[in-house]
Amino acid sequence: MKKILLAPSILSANFSNLEKEIIDVMSSGADLIHFDVMDNHYVPNLTFGSMVLKSLRKSNITSRIDVHLMARPLENLIHDFLKAGADSIFFHPECTDHIDKILNIIKEYGCQTGLVFNPATSLCCLEHVIDKVDNIVLMGVNPGFGGQSFIDSTLGKIRKVRSIIENSKLKILLHIDGGVNLKNIADISRAGSDVFIVGSVVFESKNYFSILKKLREQANNIY
Structure with missing residues (x-):
């Protein structure tokens, strides 16, 4: 049985009580937190910045936090989130002219790197x-809003990236972000995803423990 990682996206959480939401969802069985940063420029929405992450760290939130930057330009944001306590920083290749440089900056800080690909973005x-x-990270929806429906053609892209990872012989985690629910998580897992970024399906549930348990069971139901 492969290891399934569930990463609740706090984009769907109650912003007025974010610390408690993170504590509750982590104690209910989540593996890490996905922190969506939107700038109302690259994507049509505005969420939160590095000061929110810094405040969470000061409140003794020690969980792994993956920062997903849906923003441009990137350079200053990268440094701000590294200093604020990000464990991983993910960005979209089209948000910079210097992909290699940005990856090097993140690596040099001792932080994990990640590239995010929209549904129609090339993997080249x-x-x-x-x-x-x-x-x-493969987007299962077009970025900018939570609660969207999964784009089925993403399954083929997951299989393609899974093959690329296996051929590389590198230890790379494959994430799926957007539209993941109880009905499709088994198919997504079967296609090759390791990490399932889940938002509204979790935070709109009345019982975080129950929904996370069901998601994990379905993700393991691939044979």
Whole structure:
């Protein structure tokens, strides 16, 4: 049985009580936290910045936090989130002219790297930088809003990236972000995803423990 990692996206959490939401969802069985940063420029929404992450760290939130930057330009944001306590920083290749440089900055800080690919974004840059990538994130929806439906053609892209990772012989985690629910998580797992970023399906549930348990069971139901 492969290891399934569930990563609740706090984009769907109650912002007025974010610390408690993270504590509750982690104690209910989540493996890590996905921190969506939107700038109302690259994507049509505005969420939170590095000060929120810094405050969470000061409140003794020690869980792994993957920062997903849906923003541009990246350079200053990268440094701000590294200093604020990110464990991993993910970004979209089209948000910078210097993919290799950004990956190096993150690596030099001792932080994990990640590249995020939208549904229609080419994977071609992986050929040149895959040795510097710790995580690959495939969007199952167009970025910008939570609660969207999964784009089924993403399953083929997951299988393709799974093959790229296996051929590389590198230890890279494959994440799926957007539209994951109880009905499709088994198919997504079967296609090759390791990490399942889950938002509204968790935070709109009345029982975090129950829904996370069901998601994990379905993700393991691949044979």
